[in-house]
Amino acid sequence: MSIALQPTAAEQAFGMSLPHRRMEEWRWTDLRARLDKPYPSIDTAVDEKSVARIMAASPLAGIAKYRAVFVNGKFDATNSTIPALLPSVIPAQAGIHLSIKENRVQSDSRLRGNDDGVDDPLVVLNTSLKPEGVTLHFSSNITVLVEIMHIATNAAPRAVALRNHIEVAAGASATIIETFIGEGDYVLSSVTELELGEGARLDRIKLEWESAKANHLSQVVATLAKDARLNEFTLTSGAALNRQNGTYTFVGQNADAKISGAYLLNGKQHADTCLVVDHKVPHCTSRELFKCVMDDHARGIFQGKVIVRKHAQKTDGKQSSHALLLSETAEFDAKPELEIYADDVVCGHGATSGDINPDHLFYLRSRGIPEAEAKSLLIAAFVGEAFDNVENDDVRAALVNFAEDWLRQK
Template sequence: MTAHPIGAAGFLHRFDGLRARLPGARLPWIQALREQAADAFRVQGFPTRRVEAWKYTDLRQVADAGFDEALSAVDSAPALPPAHGGARVVFVDGRSRPDLSTVDGLPYAVESLAAALEAQEGRLGSLARPAEQPMAALNTMLFEDGLVVTVPAGVAGGVLDLVSLGSASERPEAFHPRHLIRLEAGASLTLIETATGPEDARYLHNPVFEIEVGFGATLTHARIQQEAPRAFQLATVYARVEKGGTYDNFTLNAGAKLVRNEIHTLLAGPAATCHMNGAQLLRDGQHADTTTVLDHAAPDCASRQTYKTVLMGKSRGVFQGRIHVHQVAQRTDGYQMNQALLLSPEAEIDSKPQLEIYADDVKCSHGATVGEIDADQLFYLRARGIPEARARAMLVEAFLTEAVEGVQDETARAALGAAVTGWWEAVA
């Protein structure tokens, strides 16, 4: 019997049973892509804490959960989160739901990956690295659907909601959507992604994004993770930004039992800009890991990263941020800050900022802070008649303001602010 690494056997067995029914089964290039990913996952399995990049996050509870294929009823009508714009694409258990989506009249193309797969040769898999990232390998092996967005040159795409819903079932389910986003020269789009599920649901949501931001284009990508309390989310984002382009990413982790957000951004052209900000809002028993890899591979590029973590009860937060400045990337301007606010003596935060610089003319800095609510500030508010609960809420909101206000798009900023406020009201 072949011995598989941790957690690999069940998913590899599922792949063997599903390969003839997965989208693109008759396309040789898709078959090759899936087989290569399966080979990589067969070798790697779920990463253990012996792998440096996963030192602080233990996936044994995910690997041991015994997930089934998602079998959501196509005629179910799950509750949807509030819409943020006129256009909305809905996925339930990783599968497109056109009956719940609203995309008519858009000046750009929005398609289901399962329906448009044949036309994605050369695009699908162009940025993802399954051989290096096990969760990308698992996704590539088993994806069934996803979102394909192409905004033509010069088009202002407005706001697009991407809603991912997990459903409740008797056994845990796993789904692996693959999303492809492309903005051509001078285009713009605000993508507000919301992931959620019913209170009693237990599932694994393992999405992969491949994002291309063209010459002078601007993508605002707001990610609101409010998964079910017993759910797992392991998300991987790959973004490539060309000359003069801007990728503005904000990731809010406020749900799920265990979550890992891995964001790889390549500044590939001169004067490209990247903002990767985020907040992790953790209750008792939650574990959230944000890992960023930012490659400055061209001159005159700028990047800003501000990540805030608020921890309650026995929760654990992780931030790992690496900035890699290539030798050609002269006049790089990079900034990274990670700050944590501990609201419980049992809470834990692990922070590992990294700079790897091979250019001479650069301006790069990074820092990390950990602390509690300032007793003097709390006393000041209490002395002015503000109840303690409200005073603590005000201080937490003030702590998070810097990260949220860094989002340039007003609609995305308002959506993130509402999610932060809703989380605090639920736990206060």
Template structure:
């Protein structure tokens, strides 16, 4: 264990030095070189401030000011997990738990990164960009574990659950799992990811995903973020999609005090597709930021992005979405939409859709809408005998369900639907929404 009493970048850099030679893969020169390169990038960048354009609307000062320590996960954590009905990988405080996971008899490989490191030199760090992204650099110097998924050519892998729990602690732990996913040509996988933790515990969960989708492969990635209300969730996803492949991502941000969902996708071959959709459900005191960067780097590719945000109390939502169409990417079809529903006069949404186009034969559009509950719709429902509070709840649910219904994969849609319904009921929306 490394004691940490300082804050900010110096604390994390000190932890990196204190753990030198004792982290997984320390005997592998290439792993140590990757950690050192990431540490240097983090030393140069530190935590991004609001002077950085990509972080203009999200302030990481609360993260920088918190004293974090190494997770002290015990082996007898009392976790009430439902019986596994499909393959499941469980991580507690960022560390793989074989005793809680069910990964036997698969037609593909799913193993924890700490064990698999000797075989990962070509893959680990192939997509992440620590010199450009500070949180990826932080992850790169302090990752201890993660999930490594390898699906061979032509294999339909079905559904795999990736579950991450934080435990109750009298300290604020920080963990930085690195997850690697590779789908071979014509393969398919549905990954249902859940992140959760104790309501009042403060901790930092800083995962990084590196996802490779080969020719004709398809990955559906459903993400349900329900971290504790005092937690920090800072996630970065890198995905590379080859010709004819599809990466379909839906992220539901419903937890954490401060959350950032950052996704970078490159469409690298003709006919590649990407769908990035999601919802942010924010209660009083929460801040959630979805930032996407979609690189159309090949011709005849298509992309769709739709994100919805519901804000109650004094909450703040952010959406930043950039579509880059390179000169070679003729016949690009790109669409991006951000919609927000304000349930309180104190709620705030910042929306910044962007298009950067260097090709001339393209079809691209973007837009953003911000509004309150429709007074005429409320009147219509009340004229049918529905009480005011219930009428408002019906409209909120309809706004959210529309986003979830767009999810093609039934397993992901089922998980998200229950979470969405539970969220607005827990916020007391069914019993009375604030008048905006």
């Protein structure tokens, strides 16, 4: 229905209309209603002490060897640990080329979120906020971890943006961490482009641990060439409102994408992941696994769409989303969608939602494990399945620790 709506304060500040629940992809996340005040795009004075404090608090602190740090949307050279900064070249033998781009706005056709030529609203928002970001180019097998970290310091409500571009050249491999962490009330808009060349391999780990008042809006646009392999994991535990869009497109045969994630939500947190996996060519494999834990009044949403285009034969696509609701008032909504136009494919999805299985709990208690501990064990085992997809041992251990802390605080 097309109703002309009076622009809200937030819409006026952004200069664009925000998606609302009348739009199919936004039926469970009414961004227009959720952003109830203007978030201007302003520069904020940075207090070095709080940056240091927030950085140290990161669950993944100290794991990555190279680090590009952004504070409130601006590149922070002092805290970044990449040798030889602007104009930006890391010693060639390391095989990493990095450049910092200011106000990176480009009209890239791959950023079009959907096929009808309409830009995804999150990309439009990101572009309008004139984001900074890094371009990372990996041209050989890089074993050290590279982290892109965004820190928001406590200040007046504002909007900050980040746009990163990660390219893995043919035959190269890399592991990249993206961390979002902060304090205060803000809108964080992030767009990450991933480009995997022939036979390239990328492991990407994203940790979203924004402040409890923050709104995290992110978009990942990935393309996979022939024989490419992408392994992605996202841990969502911060922000009052989280919306993560992802578009993964297979453009070369025999590529493989593994996309997994976990939610650890409590209070009134709201997290919505909306993924589109587009099998444009034959013989590709995709796996999606999301494990969502919601406590108190938290609401978790998973929307996944697997498209298998005509002629994309021998596609193997699996998608599963599982929710564990720890309180009667928690909520889980899912829309696991399949859109298939080729006949020789194996596709499936599964979605479950429920409480801790009383039989499992009984079993553990009958073995002498106290109830609280038994519950923790079961929850840890539930999310653990998704953590197993993280290949780097240090990162996985740090994430498991983080999850254990979260459970303990419950």
